[in-house]
Amino acid sequence: MKVVIVGGVAAGATAAARIRRLDENAEIVVFERSGYISYANCGLPYYIGGVIEDPEDLTLQTPESFYSRFRIKMKIHHEVTAIDPGSKKVSVKNLETGEAFEESYDKLILSPGARAAQPEIPGVGLERVFTMRTVEDTFRIKEYISQYRPKSAVLAGGGFIGLELAENLRELGMKVTIVQRPRQLMSPFDSDMASFIHNEVRRHGVELKLGYTVEGFEERDSGVDVLLKDSKPLHADMVILAIGVVPDTHLAKAAGLELGIKGSIVVNERMETSVSDIYAAGDAVQVKHYVTGTDALISLAGPANKQGRIIADNICGGDSCYLGSQGSSVIKVFDLTAAVTGINETNAKKAGLDTDTVILSPMNHAGYYPGGKVMTIKLVFEKETYRLLGAQIVGYEGVDKRIDVLAVSIHAGLKATQLKDLELAYAPPYSSAKDPVNMAGFMVDNISKGRLKQWHLEEAALLPRDGSAVLLDTRTAEEFARGHIDGFQNIPVDELRERLGEIERDKPVYVICQSGLRSYIAVRILEGNGYEAYNFSGGFRFYDAVMNDRCLIETAAACGMDG
């Protein structure tokens, strides 16, 4: 059996090594256009910032090491230029010698990845305007910075790569501005949760220009002007484009393979394309979303590696299936950790799901053990069924743990109400006897039993302030004085029973406190005394963080318009 693989990074390298482990006699040839195989894609931004010092750490495997261990021919600087499924051959060009040749295959694996999206605007080709995707891109940026010591950078795009770059360029002491059209960074998060990311990024001196459309680049004054629609240009010593990636599937298209979203390759559960004996995996393929069951494009290293392994199994006589991607991901944003799994509220609503959420702010470990820090959890579940749809967490230590616990819960089909039953490992340095995930489960359990009715952030401005409802803040007088929502009256929870007379009967009561806990107790006291009461999920802490961020975005936008 002869297997040809197009692309030797995550899925391609994994498939190649596993095919060898399953079949000592297969002939395996990998064509990789770049000069590197099996490289640490996700580590590239950290090399630019100097966190990863040795470039060899990024490229642990070489064609030589791969051959000596696996007897796999890794042909770097070789570009596959065409596929002929009829004769089962690919056309290959040696990019170093210019030589062109054909290679036959019994099985073909396409793992070409995705390429950096390049906007079709003037100035994209300027010397100081970089894109960031490959090892070569990274070395180019690193070298430019070493040589010219730029003092400022504009990053176009604030997704994973953009944010990791922002952090690493700040590490180098550079002034950094992130500009993009969407009004929030990190689209896997809902806009309320993204506010915590915005606040952290600003706290570390990164300027955010959200809601701005980049129209082009112009070389000026030994730097670049970034031209914005309806606003004055930004100026920086260099620009890096990180506006996302698109599946690199021109080969598949030319060969007549069925394509899906954004030209991605359509595959079945066995990772087979529409053409027999051709498989595909990684950032180039369309997957089923594990939660919604709909077609999706999810570029993540974990799924790519799993898909490569599955293809190897199937090529070697097995029958392995890819179950779909659920979008579990995590990012370090300066001191913050932000993580997500499943779908967010925005996408759930777009998918037509009837959703509810709980938002909570637990400590990562026992409050009495030193070093505990608050995280913010947003859980998205389906009304009626309580099916767990997704979770987002921002915070510090322990965020990655809780997102993984929730990722497994989603994978296993647990309901949000069942999170209360999880028995997680507890000792004071690691967690609380009631783990944050349990706490989320308790809240959903209370909702499911009619013991907790909630109001949410987007309702805050809409609450009746005409006297037809009671707006109640149950924090202490000191906390209330430091900041509160207009129209709210203050009765601390511990005085509530004595002061019930101050709360008008027969009117709904909307309650808030700092984190949501005292207001929940107040809601229970009120309901126990015949009131209809609603708890604000997330507390004033959450409200304040989101509102401050939105205000800054509005102000920045207004300034831009003036300029």
Added chain:
Amino acid sequence: MKVVIVGGVAAGATAAARIRRLDENAEIVVFERSGYISYANCGLPYYIGGVIEDPEDLTLQTPESFYSRFRIKMKIHHEVTAIDPGSKKVSVKNLETGEAFEESYDKLILSPGARAAQPEIPGVGLERVFTMRTVEDTFRIKEYISQYRPKSAVLAGGGFIGLELAENLRELGMKVTIVQRPRQLMSPFDSDMASFIHNEVRRHGVELKLGYTVEGFEERDSGVDVLLKDSKPLHADMVILAIGVVPDTHLAKAAGLELGIKGSIVVNERMETSVSDIYAAGDAVQVKHYVTGTDALISLAGPANKQGRIIADNICGGDSCYLGSQGSSVIKVFDLTAAVTGINETNAKKAGLDTDTVILSPMNHAGYYPGGKVMTIKLVFEKETYRLLGAQIVGYEGVDKRIDVLAVSIHAGLKATQLKDLELAYAPPYSSAKDPVNMAGFMVDNISKGRLKQWHLEEAALLPRDGSAVLLDTRTAEEFARGHIDGFQNIPVDELRERLGEIERDKPVYVICQSGLRSYIAVRILEGNGYEAYNFSGGFRFYDAVMNDRCLIETAAACGMDG
């Protein structure tokens, strides 16, 4: 409705607060024998070491704070001396005034906890021989240390409390010896995994006397002699007994409630005892083991809190069930984190289960990102069904995360083969694209498909060394020279294909490398060339750590016998 609760710490305090939240009108009285309610049981050792500085951090709730928020009467220094289920009354003694009185109840909750086990040996009552369970015990030890500045301590017992105490006493600069009859610390772990704990404890200067029976204590030379069976006595300035706990159920027994293991209270899924209107929760009750379905005694704070909540639900008209305990726990042992969930191999075999294991040593995050450290994972699963039975992990950062991922997997009934499908959140600072838990799943998947046959630690000494089998070490010559198992020959994996001629045909090949990865590749090469080959799960790294520990235990035991 009037609810009386015996014991106001974890389960009792949780039940009390939730009953109030569900029923504003219930009368709730809690009798607590000690002077503290709802205290941070698991934090007590850290107060002794000064990690937690303020004693008020241990006792966040007071009877006053509880009353002002929940209108619950927390009667501290009140001991319930008898229960009369017929008349539905308890007899109570005020320990401060000596006053005795009766209190009626509609519903009674027993959450008396467990008490420190005290061996019936001479000298247990000596002034310098302490037990460690309550806040009062803790203050007593702390005060003694502050006043007399003891330079050395013997800890009898090396479970959770014993190890946490050892660490905290070392923090204070004291010489610490742990002595106990079992030959391993931390019985939830298999003895091989416990070796990593032993090695860490020794590395921090704690002397281990394992396999010794303490026969008594004698005051001598302004200290205590700890008398040992068949060995010379130990001497220290103070002794702390931490040999475990027993359910504190004399009340329940006298009232005729059905009792189970070690006198624990038998309850059903609703946490009802054998007597109507009496519920019980926490360390005093017998639970179903979630994995085996058998009766078990599992003293953990998480389950206690969940049980208290369930009782509150059921008392207030709900129908909540406790699904059993799976023994998820974690402990910080100096720099090490050791965690466990489900059952270990020893207990699985005792329960008559046909088990297999995989052992692996992955990094906690991407190797190319700085600060990565190796953890050791042992996964226990059922042969044939691949049901996940338990997991043990020792290591550093990220251990608590992986044990929780596995705890959820067990809770959700996932098979060990399904761990390969989990989509966990990855970025270089947090994990690898193939998470350690995925890696464990890949190994089990390979076993289930006949692609991986293993040999285990206990077989090492039994491997045929008469030429009827080939014993093969596939590390580099340098690694092999630094240490290897007697009788093994060395062929580095990357030379194996060329040197197959050196390996006799028609004989089974037992392969080892450093971590288990290169030997797995070697096994696949051998099988691909017609050999029957077996991989050593865990690698020489694991073998060496366990064997060194066992050797030290044997040597120490031999010395003791001589003395």
